[in-house]
Structures are given as structure tokens and as C-alpha cells.
Amino acid sequence: MIIYTVSPDKKPVGQKRARQGKKRGKKILIVDDDPTMAYLMLYAMEGEGHSVHWAKDAREALTFAEVRAPRMIFSDIEMPGEMNGLELAARLHLSGHRMPLWLMSGNLDRFAGQVESAMASGHARGFLDKPIEISALKSLARQF
DSSP: OOEEEOOTTSOOOOOOOOOOSSOOOOEEEEEOSOHHHHHHHHHHHHTTTOEEEEESSHHHHHHHHHHHOOSEEEEESOOSSSOOHHHHHHHHHHTTOOSOEEEEESOHHHHHHHHHHHHHTTSOSEEEESSOOHHHHHHHHHHO
């Protein structure tokens, strides 16, 4: 599995120790048109105490983010509709949202340049290769 990570100031992020003490859940948005993938992620994150919401496309995600302000977003790149995950990331960032957004795809070769550009511009915090490793997903949720 591939995980690329950058900090808000574009520097690589090292491993962080999990905070000790009381577990605090985060509001997390999963954006994926594949219900199997979305539910797998949803159940894994809810099991960690997070409040997880699922949007089936970028338009629904944009509306949710505007109204509910999730703490972090995991978005598939390839989705049906007028907007893909890269466009969602750009629109959220340009409208002032600064929550970490992780792009996901099983087809990095096709999107490598665009993903790199999204990360360099601050639109996306990182990239997760599909199929997602649940342990990596949980780790990212603990870090941010």
C-alpha cells in the first residue's frame, strides 16, 4: 500500500505517536461511489469511536462539508457526476476549508501528476492507494 503525506507547510510528515488518554471521536466524511468500499471504511472508523458519514459523489460531499464541517475527508478520485475527487479537493480548499482531505484511487499511475499537484497546492493532504489498508486509515484518523 502507498501512503503519501505532506504537512500544511509542504514538508513530509513523520510518524506521530498517538495521544494518550481519552479517545475522542472525529467527524469524518467518506466520499466514494463504491458502497462496499465506503461501508468497509465507515465500519472501521466507527469502531474507533468516530462519527462517519458517507457521500456517494462529490456534489453531495461538497454540500455536507459546507453544512456539517467534517474534521477530515477521504475522497475517491474517480466518481460519476460533474466533479471528481480532485475537483472536490480544489473547490473545498478554494472556498476556505482547511480540513485534511485524503485522495484515494486504485489507479495512481493515471492520476500521479494531478495528485502531486493537489498535494503541492494544499488541496489534498495525501493519497491512499486502494484497496485501503484499514490499519493505515485508523492511524491517519488518530494523527489529525
